Amino acid sequence: xRRTKKILWAFFFLxxxxxxxxxxxxxxxxxxxxxxxxxxxxxxxxxxxxxxIKRVDxxxxxxxxxxxxxxxxxxxxxxxxxxxxxxFNSQNFLRLSENAYLKITTLRDEGIAVxxxxxxxxxxxxxxxxxxxxxxxxxxxxTIAVQNAGMYRIDAGDNKGxxxxxxxxxxxxxxxxxxxxxxxxxxxxxxxxxxxxxxxxEWETSDAAxxxxxxxxxxxxxxxxxxxxxxxxxxxxxxxxDIYGAEExxxxxxxxxxxxxGYVWRPFxxxxxxxxxxxxxxxxxxxxxxxxxxxxxxxxPWGWATYHHGRWVYVNDDWAWTPYPQHRAGRSxxxxxxxxxxxxxxxxxxxxxxxxxxxxxxxxxxxxRVDRRRYNTTIINNNNTTIVxxxxxxxxxxxxxxxxxxxxxGRNTILPVDSIPPRGVISVIASDFGKERRGFLIxxxxxxxxxxxxxxxxVKANVFLPTPKIVSDRAKTDVRxxxxxxxxxxxxxxxxxxxxxxxxxxxxxxxxxxxYENRPAIERNPRDEVRGGDEAKPEIRDTxxxxxxxxxxxGREKGNGxxxxxxxxxxxxxxxxxxxxxxxxxxxxxxxxxxxxRENNRDREQLPTVIAPTQREERxxxxxxxxxxxEPRSEPQPRREEPPPLPKVSEPSRKDESKxxxxxxxxxxxxxxxxxxxxx
Numbered sequence: 025x026r027r028t029k030k031i032l033w034a035f036f037f038l039x040x041x042x043x044x045x046x047x048x049x050x051x052x053x054x055x056x057x058x059x060x061x062x063x064x065x066x067x068x069x070x071x072x073x074x075x076x077i078k079r080v081d082x083x084x085x086x087x088x089x090x091x092x093x094x095x096x097x098x099x100x101x102x103x104x105x106x107x108x109x110x111x112f113n114s115q116n117f118l119r120l121s122e123n124a125y126l127k128i129t130t131l132r133d134e135g136i137a138v139x140x141x142x143x144x145x146x147x148x149x150x151x152x153x154x155x156x157x158x159x160x161x162x163x164x165x166x167t168i169a170v171q172n173a174g175m176y177r178i179d180a181g182d183n184k185g186x187x188x189x190x191x192x193x194x195x196x197x198x199x200x201x202x203x204x205x206x207x208x209x210x211x212x213x214x215x216x217x218x219x220x221x222x223x224x225x226e227w228e229t230s231d232a233a234x235x236x237x238x239x240x241x242x243x244x245x246x247x248x249x250x251x252x253x254x255x256x257x258x259x260x261x262x263x264x265x266d267i268y269g270a271e272e273x274x275x276x277x278x279x280x281x282x283x284x285x286g287y288v289w290r291p292f293x294x295x296x297x298x299x300x301x302x303x304x305x306x307x308x309x310x311x312x313x314x315x316x317x318x319x320x321x322x323x324x325p326w327g328w329a330t331y332h333h334g335r336w337v338y339v340n341d342d343w344a345w346t347p348y349p350q351h352r353a354g355r356s357x358x359x360x361x362x363x364x365x366x367x368x369x370x371x372x373x374x375x376x377x378x379x380x381x382x383x384x385x386x387x388x389x390x391x392x393r394v395d396r397r398r399y400n401t402t403i404i405n406n407n408n409t410t411i412v413x414x415x416x417x418x419x420x421x422x423x424x425x426x427x428x429x430x431x432x433x434g435r436n437t438i439l440p441v442d443s444i445p446p447r448g449v450i451s452v453i454a455s456d457f458g459k460e461r462r463g464f465l466i467x468x469x470x471x472x473x474x475x476x477x478x479x480x481x482x483v484k485a486n487v488f489l490p491t492p493k494i495v496s497d498r499a500k501t502d503v504r505x506x507x508x509x510x511x512x513x514x515x516x517x518x519x520x521x522x523x524x525x526x527x528x529x530x531x532x533x534x535x536x537x538x539x540y541e542n543r544p545a546i547e548r549n550p551r552d553e554v555r556g557g558d559e560a561k562p563e564i565r566d567t568x569x570x571x572x573x574x575x576x577x578x579g580r581e582k583g584n585g586x587x588x589x590x591x592x593x594x595x596x597x598x599x600x601x602x603x604x605x606x607x608x609x610x611x612x613x614x615x616x617x618x619x620x621x622r623e624n625n626r627d628r629e630q631l632p633t634v635i636a637p638t639q640r641e642e643r644x645x646x647x648x649x650x651x652x653x654x655e656p657r658s659e660p661q662p663r664r665e666e667p668p669p670l671p672k673v674s675e676p677s678r679k680d681e682s683k684x685x686x687x688x689x690x691x692x693x694x695x696x697x698x699x700x701x702x703x704x
Contacts, residue, residue: 058354059383061315064131065358066094066112067269067328070246073106073122079314086311086503091328092321093313093360096131096526102143107242112136114259114268115150116159117250121239123182130527135159137524140180141517146243147176148250149196158529162520163188165219169531171197174211175247177240183517188217191232199531200227201521206538262287263347266356269328270347276326280344285337285379288344295326300463304336304343304376305363306450309460311503312492317387318458319360332358336376338445350380359383364440364480365489368471371451372489375476378440384480389488441476449475457490460503 068075068090075088080097088100094110101124102108108120116136120126124143130136135158138145149159152173159170163180166188170176174196179189191214192198198209202217202225209215214232218224250271257271262279277291296302307323308331322331330336333356334347348356362377365386377384449472450464467475521534536542 059357059359060385062357063095063315064133065332066110066128066131068092068094068108069111069117069269069328070107070109070119072108074103075106075108075120076101079312081314084504089309089321090325092311093316093319094128094131095313095315096128099125099127101125109246111269114254114257114265114271115152117148117246119146119148119239119243119246121145129162129524132527133157134527135529137162137529139519139524140178141519142180142182144177144179144239146239147178148243148247149173149176150254158531160530162524163190164517164519165203165521166190166217166519167201167521167530167534169199169201169529169534171199171208175243177235177243180519186219186221188219189235190215190217191235193232199535201534201538202227203521204538206521206534262289263329263333264356266358267329267333267347270333272326273329276324282339282344285339285344285346288337288339288346289330290342290344291326295324299324301447301466303448303450303466304345305331305361305374306466307463310458312458313360316360318489320363331361333362335362335379337379338443338448343448346379349377349382351382360387366475366478367454368451368467368475370454371467371471372454372457373449373451373467373471373475375440375444375449375472377480378438378443380438380443381440381480386489439477439479441473444476446472446476448472454490458492458503 068088071088071090076085077088077092077094078085078099080095085101088108094100100108100110100120102120102122104122106120106122108124110118110120112118112131118126118138121144124145125141126143126145127139127141128136129139137158137160139162141164145161147159147161147170149170150173152159152170154171161168161170161176161178163178164185168176168178168190172195174192175194176196176198177189177191177193179191181187190198190200190209192209192211195211197211200207200209200215200217204225205227207215207227209229212232213229214235215227215229217227253271253274256274258274258279259265259271263270273289276295277289279287279289281287299307305320305322308327309321309323310318311321313319320331322328329347330345334345335349336343336345338344361374362383363374363386364377364381364384365372365374367373374386446469447466449467451467451471452461452464520530521538522530524530
């Protein structure tokens, strides 16, 4: 009975919450929930000429393309007279010259590490915090660790090269490690590291301006283009910084305000005029990219952000892109494609994911063989702190959809046919899926309406896309590279000063081992000020790059000839200087009186001249006038302290320590009368 009452009370309590605020009741149902695969993704932002790419755990080389996603473990090569740029985010850009070979060894939120066995790269870092991230480059037998924002160039040469050159400009700074040493390279300098011979591991530096060439000129041109785009970008206004690549949208479209979707981006007519009857997800290709599975690679130069974030909506008889869906709670996660995929007979059909629906994973059955643990591992950086990526704030220009009657529409209450036009459905014959095409077919209207009339949740269970092996066998001439450039170079050239661990920064360990030789570094102490004084104690500068172990101080010899070793840092006791005369022992002077310096300036001036110690002489003080009236005292009148007579050192003799030391004779006044007597 009591249990029934509790259930009824809980039911009425929940119903009251739904009645008062029905929108917040489903606030936990959001579009951008944390995905199963959280691998970080880069892209090929510029490609001039031809290049090839080999995916992790794959033996086949494929042809690279612009806007092709790059993930951890990928290997990239460039042909002769080629230029390639990789964008990691809105702040890091890496460029490759001709005949270059690059491997992405680490690509995570904690940091980036790449390997360059051959060729030349130029790295532009606009913002960098070495305490929160790392960026490291492994060249042949060399490791370069970025320390500041700037521009870095690494020339690895070829498989017969005997040196590696590193150049740092634009306020950059790097730590460079070889097989047996390490050093820091600062702005405006270039270092040449020798790889073999008698000087292997050593280096020499020179001015960086002496080695500029055409590749540097091209990198500076790209920097100018990117700087202009970032200056005009709308980060944290219309979109957050997780949606990198959106800065190039201003060159191809404009931002407009709509009543239903808020601020959206609409491409210019000139940006789509070169495509016949353009629509989203029509011009491009499907590529298999581990660990995500089938990924859309767009043909438009501006489509990176629009095809992997947000939603495409059809408003005012035209397509537009909104950076966010109707429901958004956290950060903007990268997606392989935001589409709904289904079958219709022998056709594989897809259309843009509607604004009202959550993410639809069409790769659910295709990517089951991917080892997701490789890409979802939490990494600890060199400071032993876990980097946590906080959710980005919602930009000001984003609002939820508002219907014509002014009421907010519920989730998944609108069918795709009500928001997606029939010509937005794209299709391909199942046997041609995965092949490179200029453009896919527009689905016939009757088939398109039938596809759009179903909920995405009703069709996702029936999607079984072709396996990558089947598609690879069909598309040998489309994707595969016939003659790989550097098929065996990875086994011929070893990169890095030490063996690279995936996901871990090697800078801290190499610095401790190669520079400090596993000894602790010097820690500077703050200046200790003197209390009550205006001046500070002089600062003692530390010497050495490491803390040197203290040396043992040897004590004085004993009579039996043994040596007593004092503890480290012990100071020997103060004693008078030894005066050897007549073969006497040095201990004879231990009982000699210790002299104290006068503190009075007048007394300091009246010090007598010390005569050679031939015999003891008594000195007397000049008589001082007595006061006219002096009250009798029980004790003698205090007087200024006088130094005791100098000891006679010419004829030293051992005195009896049991008897007290004789006092010096009283000084006489008034013609030899005793001072203790008064004048009658």
